[in-house]
Amino acid sequence: MRPFDYGRAQSVQEALDRGGPFLAGGTTLIDLMKLDVEQPAQVTDIGPLPLGEIREVDGELHIGALASMTAVAEHPLVVARYAALREALLAGASQQIRNMASMGGNVMQRTRCPYFRDVSFTACNKRTPGSGCGAREGHHRKMAVLGTSDTCIATHASDAAVALVAYDARLTLQGPAGEREVSLQAFYRLPGETPHLEHDLREGELIVALVLPAPVSGSGVYLKVRDRESYEFALSSAAAVVATENGVISAARLALGGVGTVPWRSAEAEALLVGQPATPATFEAAAHAALAGAQPLPQNAFKVPLTRRVIVRALMQAAGQIDPAGNTLGGHPTTQGGQA
Template sequence: MRPFAYRRAEAVEAAVGQAGKFLAGGTTLIDLMKLDVERPAQVTDITRLPLREIAPDGEGVRIGALATMTEVAEHDLIRSRYPALRQALLAGASQQIRNMASMGGNVMQRTRCPYFRDTAFKQCNKREPGSGCGALQGNSRKQALLGTSDACIALHPSDASVALVAYDARLTLHGPEGEREVALADFNLLPGETPWLEHDLKDGELIVALTLPAPIAGNGVYLKVRDRESYEFALSSCAATLQVEGGTVKAARFALGGVGTRPWRVPEAEALLVGQPATEETFTRAARLILAGARPTAENAFKVPLTERVVVRALSAAARGQQEGRA
C-alpha cells in the first residue's frame, strides 16, 4: 500500500469537495489499495457523519448511505416491504462484511475482474485507459454479456444494486454545489469507449442517501445462482416483484445481476408482462426480451440459457408469493 494523507470529516459539508477517496466500511477501497489498484493521495474518513438513519420517506423509505448492509437487511421496513432487497443483501457477503460494508459503498463497488485487480495483467482499460481488455481474449467465464463493448466486458458485482434498481431506487448526491438526485439505474455508466468512467459521481460529491419509492403491491424475490453456496459472486441473478390478480400480471419490475456491466433492467420486458397470464410461457418471453442484445464470449455463453431459467424461476416464485433467496 502506498503512503497517503488521512483526514476525518465530522460534517457532510466538511467532507464534500475533498480530493482523493472517501472511506466508510473500507471493504472495497482498502482491498484495492493493498493490491495497488487504487492509489489515492488522500483518504477522507466519513464514518462519523450522521448518515445511518433508515426512516419512512412518504410512502417509501430513505436509507442513509452509511447504514450497513446488516442494518438495512434487519430493519422492519425492509423486511416487510422490500423483501428482494433483504434477500440480496443476505446473499451478497459474509456476516462480517455485512456488518462493516455501507450501502453507499455497496453501490460503488468496483468489478472483481481479475484483469482489473491484478496489476501483473497489463491490459485493463479500467485501470490503464487505452491498454486494452485482457478478458476479451482471456478468462471471461464470470464476465458480462450485456452492456459490454470492445473496450470492456467487466461485470458489475453488487447483489444489492440489482434489487435496488428493481425497486426504482434513487441516490441523493451532495457536492460543493449542493444536492442532486439520480436514478440508480442511470448512475452506473456503460463502458462504451471510456470504461474507466464508471459512474455519475462528480469530483468531490458524496452519496448521502438512497431512497426507495413505495413498492408495487405484490411479492419480491431475489434469486442468485453461483458456483458455491456462500461468499461467492453471482453467475446470474434476478430481483423480481410482481403484482398478480386473478392469474394476470398487473404490474412487474425485475432486474438482472451477474450478467451486465451494470445492474440490468429493460422496462420493455416489464411492460410485456402486464396484462398477460402469470405463466411460464409469459415469463420466458420476458426473459428473452431482457436478454436481447447479449454479446457472450465462448466462455460465458452458458449464461444466456442459465439466465433465462433464472428469470422464469424468479418471476414464478414472485407470482406464487414465495420468498426464495438462493439457488
C-alpha cells in the same frame, strides 16, 4: 499499500472541503489500495458522519449512505416491503462484511474482474484507458454478456444494486454545487469507449442517502446462482417483483445481476409481462426478451440459457407459483425453463 494522507471528517461539509476518496466501511477501497489498483494521495474517513439513519418519509424509505448492509436487511420496513433487497443483501456477503459495509459503498463497489484487480495484467481499459481488454482474449467465464463493448466486458459486482434498480432507487448526492438526486439506474454508465468512467458521481460529490419509492404491490424475490453456496459473486441473478389480479400480471419489475456491465433493468421483459397471464409461457417469453441483446463469448455463453432459467424461476416464485425450493404452489406446474 502506498503511503497516503488520512483525515477524519466530522461533518458533511468538512468531508466535501477535504475531498475524496471517501472511506466508509472500507470493504472495497482498502482492498483496492492493497492491490495497488487504487493509489490515492489522501483518504477522507466519513465514518463519524450522521448518515446511518433509516426512516420513512412520505411513504418512501430513506436510507443513509452509511447505514450498514446488516442494518438495512434487518430493518422492519425492508423486511415488510422490499423483500428482494433484503434477500440480495443477505446473499451478497458474509455476516462480518455486512456488519462493516455501507450502503453507499456497496453501490459504488468496483468490478471483480481479475484483469482489473491484478496490476500484473497490463491490458485493462478500466484501470488504464487505452491499454486493451485482457478478458476478451483471456479468461472470461464470469464476465458480462449484456451492456458490453469492445473495450470492456467486466461484470458489475453488487447484489444489492440489482434489487435497488428493480425498486427504482434514487441517490441523493451532496457536492460543491449543492444537493442533487439521480436515479440509480441512470447513475451507472455503460462502458462504451470509456469503461474507466463507471458512474455519474461528479468531482467532490458524496453519496448521502438512497431513496426507495413506495413499492409496487406484489411479492419481491432475489434469486442468485453462483459457483459455491456462500461468499461468492453471482454467475447470474434476478430481482423480480410481480403483482397479479385474477391471474393476470398487473405490475412487474425485473433486474439482472452477474450478467451485465451494470445492474441490468429489463424494460423489454417488464413490458411483455404486464397485462399477460401469470403462466410459465409468459415468464419464458419475458426471459427471452431480457436476453435478446446478449453478446456472449465462448466461455460465458452458458450464462444466456442459465439466466433465462433464473428469470423464469424468480418470476414464478414472485408470482407465488413455486416456493424458494422450487416446489409448486397452488397447482401451477413448473417447466424446464423454471428450473435454476
